[in-house]
Amino acid sequence: MKLKKNLMKKIVLGASLLMAGLLVLTGCGQSSSSSSSNNPSSVAAIKKRGTIKIAVFGDLPPYGWVNSQGKRVGYDVRLARQVAKDLGVKVKFVQVNANNRVDTLNANKADLVLANFTETPERKQVVDWAKPYMKVSVGVVSPKNKAITKVSQLNGKKVIVTKGTTAENYFTSKQKGVDLLKFDSKTQQFNAIKNGRGAALADDNSYLYAWVKKNPKYTVGIKHLGPNQFIAPAVKKGNKSLLNWTNKEINKLSKKGFFEKDYNQELKPYFGKEVKPTDIIINSK
Amino acid sequence: MEHSGISVLFQGRNFVRLLGGLWTSVWIAALALLFGLLLGALIGLARTSKNKLVRAIFRIYLEFFRIVPTVVLLFLFYYILPRQFGLNWPGSVMATIAFALWVSAEFSDIVRGALISVPKVQQESGLALGLSKWQLFIYVLLPQAFQLELPATINLATRVIKTTSLLMMISVMDLINVGQQIIEANNQSHPTAVFWIYGLIFLLYFIVDYPLSLWSKKVARRKQD
Incomplete structure (x- = not known):
């Protein structure tokens, strides 16, 4: 029994040492750069x-x-x-x-x-x-044949946005008369406007410029909406x-x-x- | 829209880059397994200890790593610990450490289970033959426990390899991260590329993981015979 106890001690010691080693490794930078002056x-x-x-x-x-x-x-x-x-x-x-x-x-x-x-x-x-x-602001893209050039045209209509973007923010707080249709990703939102699920789509204007270049049936009718945002x-x-x-x-x-x-x-x-x-x-x- | 997405796979160095991403995933998983299994074996042994305190400490260790999601572990090791300790190692190193600790916790439970299930009569026969404790452990317990724990260990290895897909969270250029780069770079010109890239990623993970899975099945079957 005594022998077994010794063996156990060695094993516990070994395991503890290994763990301590890993902890020390993760903590060893502490002294070198913890102060803010450094x-x-x-x-x-x-x-x-x-x-x-x-x-x-x-x-x-x-x-x-x-x-x-x-x-x-x-x-x-x-x-x-x-x-x-x-x-x-x-x-x-x-x-x-x-x-x-x-x-x-x-x-x-x-x-x-x-x-x-x-x-x-x-x-x-x-x-x-x-x-x-760089500066960006919210822009609004719409089909060329039903182009939207003023925010007032959007009242009571569906506007497609991506969750968490400045566009969503802007419409939620400043344009309460607009119905928002929210998506999780850029791919989804662009598919939605192609399928005609909203009258327009709002996002950072720079993305929209790039997108309409590949999709010539659409236009960025409103280039700047709300304040400029700076990058x-x-x-x-x-x-x-x-x-x-x-x-x-x-x-x-x-x-x-x-x-x-x-x-x-x-x-x-x-x-x-x-x-x-x-x-x-x-x-x- | 007429471009086929599959051409993206072979454009420029894309295919080589994906393989490079796979290599990153594999070596991190391999190192984590190496260190994790060594440490886990020791902890597993310690958990068969008679000392209640020792058992409790390592039990808490196991539960901590089992309960905390791997994503949280990676964030903890990459963003929070460095901020506290001013340590600045690359993401791949921190990921290896985090994964190794996780593997050691999981493996310790496998080892403990295997050691306990070696029939008592084997130990007693060994002692009766005059083996010392170390000899008993090395020649009797270890080989039998190894057989018992092998399938579960291989299973753990496949899980670790799969979990490397979380590495993109901490800026490591793993397979998924490289795939994402390629998908987004071609999103406008080849919208269907996403299926091909993820298809290939699926295939690459499968090629790495399936042989392990087969091996584990074979071992399990052999044990039953």
């Missing part, structure tokens, strides 16, 4: 590291996506590469989806988010925004160093005409001639 995403830290980690989308053409060669491309991605180049460091992309952009910054998984990230009051509480580089780079709350640098960088790139070039190369093929660069990009002085 900002792991400051400009100096990024330069020392030699790489900047930038969060981008991997599945949202034409902003951030991956082409058939496996290369990351898009409007945001081109900006990301330029930012890294001007910092004099390599770029490392962290792919995010809409829901984990804030967590990615807060957990120091990325230094900067360039993922079609729209400024909202709620998000302002949890991240810091640099100067915007800007975001850094972790309190990261002054990178925030200031990014603001200067946006100014510099605006002056150089970078965003216009970026627009022409990445967005124009998707949006077509109906849209002018000035509908989308911001040239801050």
Whole structure:
């Protein structure tokens, strides 16, 4: 019995050690960067590291996506590469989806988010925004033969939206006379309008420009509805160093005409001639 | 609309990229299983201990990993722990650790069950032959328990491989994530590509998992004979 007890002790000890080891491994970074003064995403830290980690989308053409060669491309991605180049460091992309952009910054998984990230009051509480580089607003698409050009035409009619979008928000709070037909995904909402289930469809105008280009029977009758929304780079709350640098960088790139070039190369093929660069990009002085 | 979605599979490097995604899924699952099974075997042994406290601690460990959904575990390891501890490892490493702990919890229960079900007479015969405790464990208990637990272990392995599909939640470029990239990149020009991509993903998971499933069935049958 004594022998058995010893064996048990050894086993328990072994298991505990292994678990403790794993816990230590998960906790070992604690001492290195827990204090806030030691900002792991400051400009100096990024330069020392030699790489900047930038969060981008991997599945949202034409902003951030991956082409058939496996290369990351898009409007945001081109900006990301330029930012890294001007910092004099390599770029490392962290792919995010809409829901984990804030967590990615807060957990120091990325230094900067360039993922079609729209400024909202709620998000302002949890991240810091640099100067915007794009603007979007709600647009309304409708069949060309029954084009809707004014919001008043929509009273009492069915409008198709995707849940959780700014378009849904806008119509729920500002246009109460409109019947909303809500869907879960972009694919579903576009199928719904094709099947004639609503008089019009509302979404970010930039998506709609891209969509009508492939579906010429439809038109973006209302291009801007409600206030403009701004898309800007975001850094972790309190990261002054990178925030200031990014603001200067946006100014510099605006002056150089970078965003216009970026627009022409990445967005124009998707949006077509109906849209002018000035509908989308911001040239801050 | 006349383009067939299947052409998307072979455009550029798409097919190679999907295989690359599969490789990521497989190596994370394999490493997690390796570490998880080792740790799980030890915990399983500890759970046959006479000490109530030891049994209780590892019981709680098992229940924790069994009850908490894997998605939550991955979020905990990728977003929350790093924020608390300032640790910054790539998603693939954190995923391997999270999966390994989960596997060890599940496997500990399998091991415990197998050890308990080795007939008592076997132990007593071993002792009567003059084997030491370690010898008894290595030559008598372990081989028989191994036979008993093999089908359940293989089953666990197939589950781990399938669960790697959650890795896209934490920015790991697994098979599903690469598939999603390809689908969205071609959504406008090839709306039907989604069926082909998911079809291929289904096939790839099947190719990896089905042999394991067959093996487990064979082992189970052999045991009955």
